[in-house]
Amino acid sequence: MKLVTPDFGLVIWMTLTFLTVLFLLSKFAWKPILKMISEREKTIEDALLSAEKAKEEMAKLTANNELLIKEAQAERDALLKMARDTKDQIINEARDKASKEAERLIEVARETINNERQKAITELKNQVATLSLDVAEKLIRKELSSDGKQRELAESLIADAKLN
């Protein structure tokens, strides 16, 4: 039964060496190793967390950017529309003004033309009258160049006057 009888010397040596090694290992090996491992695990976890965070922030930023772009686009569209409206308005106004001016000018021209025409007609009339008088004078002079004719005229005149 030597096999199952613990040898006292062995127990003593084992205890002494085990305790010494336990002390040495825990001081110089286990504690630093475990500390380093858990520190590294923490670092990795932190890194993963921050990466996740960065990703989220990125997504947020992208969404924000899109919103900004959309807003900018909307603003640009609004501005363009306003500009177009203003342009149209200006053009319309100008057109109105121009047409009015043209009308006015046409009116003025028409009036002037009328006046000129009246003037011309009057002058023409005067000239025609003068010419007619000249013609009549010449004709009369010719008609009345002989005495007989003068008498005849005088007689007709008298006849007319009598009739009246």
Added chain:
Amino acid sequence: MAQIFCSNAIFKTMRIFILSVFLLSTFNLVASEEVEAATEIAENHSEAGHSKSFDPGHMITEHIADAHDWHLWGHTHVPLPVILYTEKGVEVFSSSNFRNHESHNLQPYVGKHYTYILEDEVVHVLNNGEVDHSVSILDLSITKNIVTIFFVFLLMLYIFISVARAYKKNPGKAPRGLQSFMEPLIIFVRDDIAKPNIGKKYERFMPYLLTVFFFIWIANLLGLVPVLPGGANLTGNIAITLTLAAFTFVITTINGNKHYWGHIFAMPGVPAWVLIILTPIEILGVFLRPFVLMIRLFANITAGHIIALAFFSLIFIFGNGGESVGAGLGVGIASWAFTVFMMFLELLVAFLQAFVFTLLSAVYIGSAVEEAHHDSHGEHHPEAETQMIV
């Protein structure tokens, strides 16, 4: 105690696990022992002329026991220091003094205080040619097993201090070399043994669990190595497993909280008359747990060595001391094939036994430091507890 095992899943896994460990132990074989056995047997053969027939029983017992010198081959022994603490004082001398240089047989040694003789690796005092049992001596010799203990511990110090240095050298970086081999094991002990079984306070017990785990594992593996640093049956020695189990017992007892002792002396929620039966069982359980821890490791490794040596002895029994070489050769080839297979199994068992010892230590420590959680009180699993102890 009982509450820890309330979880059926844990309990089931444990049962299957323990069962498989026992099954494995049945097939335990140690190749190194076979190689050593071969040299031993060869030695016996050379001495055949001296009409020394092969005695497997004696050979096996010699191989699994501790020794005062390190037997290498034939008559070559590495002498080791013998340290004796007697009533008259301390004596230190070489173990080679116990061996006659001519005949290689054991002989008495005349020391300063007494005359000593080595009998079955036990040092006795010789008085007028008779063993005197009245003189008590304390044998503190550096035996084969103690040399192996020193070797294992020096190896551990070297390995883990250099690993720790590697961590300091490049903090926060990926592990390299030896560091990357040891890190998963350290994390395994931490995450699969300490954390789930001890709970929040696991950190305090990590140094102990890691030291025990690597000591048993390296010692088991060294047992597989047939040449000098290996070959000693360290974890199959009851003194070693006794010391290790005693450490677990001391740690459990020192750290036992009110909840732990309360459950031993007065299990809450149990009628008084049941306590009369239960309390002695619980008190017995306190001592039974480290006892079983001691027996399990010892029996697994020793049984493995014995079976291996027995199988190997078959070759020489069939060989009939060189008379029927054919039969010996035939059995030898079968034995060799079996050894290759068993060597792989043994590698697994070496790890498994280290794991089981550390795991159960963690479970026991966990039960001592566990805080009361009232939800599961009054619900006990005595069966689970028995399973755990066995």
